[in-house]
Amino acid sequence: MDPAENRRHPRVNVDLFADWGRSPECEYYDKVTSLSMSGCFLATRHELNRSEEIYLRLSSDVSGAVTLKGVVRYQLKTMEGAPPTGAGIEFTNVSNDSEIKLQKMVNSYLQPS
Numbered sequence: 476m477d478p479a480e481n482r483r484h485p486r487v488n489v490d491l492f493a494d495w496g497r498s499p500e501c502e503y504y505d506k507v508t509s510l511s512m513s514g515c516f517l518a519t520r521h522e523l524n525r526s527e528e529i530y531l532r533l534s535s536d537v538s539g540a541v542t543l544k545g546v547v548r549y550q551l552k553t554m555e556g557a558p559p560t561g562a563g564i565e566f567t568n569v570s571n572d573s574e575i576k577l578q579k580m581v582n583s584y585l586q587p588s
Contacts, residue, residue: 486511487584494532501532518561523547538579544568
């Protein structure tokens with residue numbers, strides 16, 4: 476079964492840098508390569524554990540900055556023993572204001588350039 480079939484919202488390919496971390500201070504800086512209203516893929520070499528909570532701060536010219544809390548759903552590794560290449564994050568407890576900003580961000584990638 477294709478994992479995309481289980482998604483609540485369609486994902487768009489993006490090229491966004493994000494501050495993120497295990498606390499709201501967001502001590503790391505990596506790239507988000509896909510985004511939806513319910514989650515994202517964070518391209519990172521940092522080890523993350525399934526069900527671990529993290530914070531992400533995304534920003535774009537269209538929507539401004541949005542800070543989100545998320546849960547790690549999986550970590551991707553290209554082969555056993557190799558460093559991770561990223562993690563699938565599901566957003567949790569998204570406020571109405573954050574949802575509006577996130578929708579603007581997603582929509583901006585749906586628009587033809």
